[in-house]
Amino acid sequence: xxxxxxxxxxxxxxxxxxxxxxxxxxxxxxxxxxxxxxxxxxxxxxxxxxxxxxxxxxxxxxxxxxxxxxxxxxxxxxxxxxxxxxxxxxxxxxxxxxxxxxxxxxxxxxxxxxxxxxxxxxxxxxxxxxxxxxxxxxxxxxxxxxxxxxxxxxxxxxxxxxxxxxxxxxxxxxxxxxxxxxxxxxxxxxxxxxxxxxxxxxxxxxxxxxxxxxxxxxxxxxxxxxxxxxxxxxxxxxxxxxxxxxxxxxxxxxxxxxxxxxxxxxxxxxxxxxxxxxxxxxxxxxxxxxxxxxxxxxxxxxxxxxxxxxxxxxxxxxxxxxxxxxxxxxxxxxxxxxxxxxxxxxxxxxxxxxxxxxxxxxxxxxxxxxxxxxxxxxxxxxxxxxxxxxxxxxxxxxxxxxxx
Numbered sequence: 001x002x003x004x005x006x007x008x009x010x011x012x013x014x015x016x017x018x019x020x021x022x023x024x025x026x027x028x029x030x031x032x033x034x035x036x037x038x039x040x041x042x043x044x045x046x047x048x049x050x051x052x053x054x055x056x057x058x059x060x061x062x063x064x065x066x067x068x069x070x071x072x073x074x075x076x077x078x079x080x081x082x083x084x085x086x087x088x089x090x091x092x093x094x095x096x097x098x099x100x101x102x103x104x105x106x107x108x109x110x111x112x113x114x115x116x117x118x119x120x121x122x123x124x125x126x127x128x129x130x131x132x133x134x135x136x137x138x139x140x141x142x143x144x145x146x147x148x149x150x151x152x153x154x155x156x157x158x159x160x161x162x163x164x165x166x167x168x169x170x171x172x173x174x175x176x177x178x179x180x181x182x183x184x185x186x187x188x189x190x191x192x193x194x195x196x197x198x199x200x201x202x203x204x205x206x207x208x209x210x211x212x213x214x215x216x217x218x219x220x221x222x223x224x225x226x227x228x229x230x231x232x233x234x235x236x237x238x239x240x241x242x243x244x245x246x247x248x249x250x251x252x253x254x255x256x257x258x259x260x261x262x263x264x265x266x267x268x269x270x271x272x273x274x275x276x277x278x279x280x281x282x283x284x285x286x287x288x289x290x291x292x293x294x295x296x297x298x299x300x301x302x303x304x305x306x307x308x309x310x311x312x313x314x315x316x317x318x319x320x321x322x323x324x325x326x327x328x329x330x331x332x333x334x335x336x337x338x339x340x341x342x343x344x345x346x347x348x349x350x351x352x353x354x355x356x357x358x359x360x361x362x363x364x365x366x367x368x369x370x371x372x373x374x375x376x377x378x379x380x381x382x383x384x385x386x387x388x389x390x391x392x393x394x395x396x397x398x399x400x401x402x403x404x
Contacts, residue, residue, distance in 0.1 A: 057202045057245055059267050059329030061361055062153055063401070064096060064103030065369035066334060069143065070136075071159060073111035074171070078119045082133070085112055087142035090149075092369060095389075097150040100402050104152050105333055105365045106143065107159035107211055110189060112136045126173045129162055129185040137196065144197070148204050155247070155365075156193065157208035157333070162186045166212040166253065167285065176210075176229060177221035183229055186210075190233045194240035206245040208269060208333060209233050215252045223251060227260035234264050247331065250320075254333065257319050267329025270320045272353050272364065273336075275299055275308045279349075282340035295341060297348040310352050321360035332357055332364040336373035339380045347400060354404035366401065375401070 069088050077084045088104070096104065111124060115133035118124045140156070147154040159165065162185035163176030174182035190207065197205055209230055216223045230248050237244050246266040250256050254271030261268065273279040278295045280286035298309030306312075324330040335353060337346040357364055370376040375398045376391045385392035 057243070059245070059331060059363075060102075060153075061358075061363040062103035062331060062365075063363050063404075064101040064105070064152065064365050065374070066105045066107055066365050066367045067092060067143075068107065068368055068371065070106055070108040070112055070140065072167075073109040073160070074122070081117075081119055082115075083112055083119055085136045085139050087139040088146055090146045093146045093150040093152055096369065097152055099398065102152055103155070103363065103365055104147050105155045105157055105208065106140075107157045108140070109160040109165075110158060110162060111160060113140075124171075124173050126181050126185075128173075130188075132192075141196075144200065144205065148200075153204060153206065155206045155208050155333070157211055158186075158189075159211040161210045162189060164210060164214075166214070169214075175220075177225040183232060186229065187232050187236045191236040191240060194237040194244060198241045198244075202243065202245040206247060206267075207237065208247040208249065211249060211333075212253045212271065213249050213251050213258070223258065223260055226251060227258060230258075230261060230266075231264055234266055245329070247329070247333070249333065255316075257323055262328065267331065268320075268323065269331050269333040270317070270362070271334040272317075272332050272357070273334070274313065274316050278308075278341055278345060279335075279337050281338060281342075283338040295345055297345045297352075313352055313356055317356050317360060317362075320362065324360050324362055330360070330362050332362055334367045335364050336366045336368075339372040339378045343380060343382045347396065350397075351400060351404075354400070358404050364404075 067088050069086065073083050088106070093104070110129075111118060113133045113136040114124060114128050115131045116124065116128040118128065144154055160167075160172075161176060163169075163172050163174045163179060163182030165172065169175075172182070174185075176182045176186055190209065193207070213226050214221055216226070234246055237246060247269045248258060248261055248266055249269045249271070251258050254269060255274065258268060276286055277292045277299060278297065281292050281295055282290055298306045301307045320330050335350075337350065354364065366373060366375070368374045370391070372378055375394050376388075378392075378394055380394070383394065383396070386395045387393075
């Protein structure tokens, strides 16, 4: 990638502030007319559009990892009153490629590129969202360059988007599903990134609009709301680069196909953490009261009958496999187990997940590469690690991933 020019910051800020109100209203009106019913047949014109886009770029069965270098702005250390942000380490890119993988998902917190006093106040104001910190974007540039250098596809994801995050959404100064200002900010940030990376091909880069959409509920967000807002961003991105590969996470925290997005022709992402009693055993943000019983695989009820096993996993992924067979791009953006799940239970469950995904020709990204879900330095207490280049390698998990 060509290094950013000296006037890029001014151009980025101008792009962000000058989102066309006319296009925003037009997109809102258009998306309001989308059919939401999961049983209605798609119009022939929509099917043709999907087929045309599918023929341009078919989503491969990418396999890889989430990298957390742009994750969780709120808790990271500061430097001169700003959050400390560094690009994805080149050694991570080199190692991931060397180990036989080809995909990196980058869950990002948009606060990291907001240039305001939020590191001190711990609050973001709606007017702050157009104040861009160019130095953070330059680190994203470098991360993309490093992934491409090593033959890795990189997917940019808003883990925290203007107005929404699966973790602590109330911290946001507005609500993405309700507030025009939040929706304009969401659209304009994606438009900014689309312009910044318009010259990078789909083989190397894709966009994943927002992490883990909530479960629809009255008074907060409906499925119609989700699809309408995602379509606003899709339209803005396509106005810049019509063929950019775009993913939307499924509804219900990435578990349910968003059927109302099918007319857009974008790809969709499933997250494989089912059942949470296995994947998030003793993870404080899910198993908050440490009340999950020690899991087995299959997961059993107190009377010994199977609660969730291979059959239930196959049912869980069936709709996603059907989507893939219909020509819609599908990828599993997150999977894995927290490091407190008994190791043999984790591996047995993980192998069933990977085998089912492979049967549907769906790729995956483990959460994460280094850390509590990863193959390096996961700090499990019930396995023997292999010393590997200054790190502790979970060789059995790595071998399992490599087989699938």
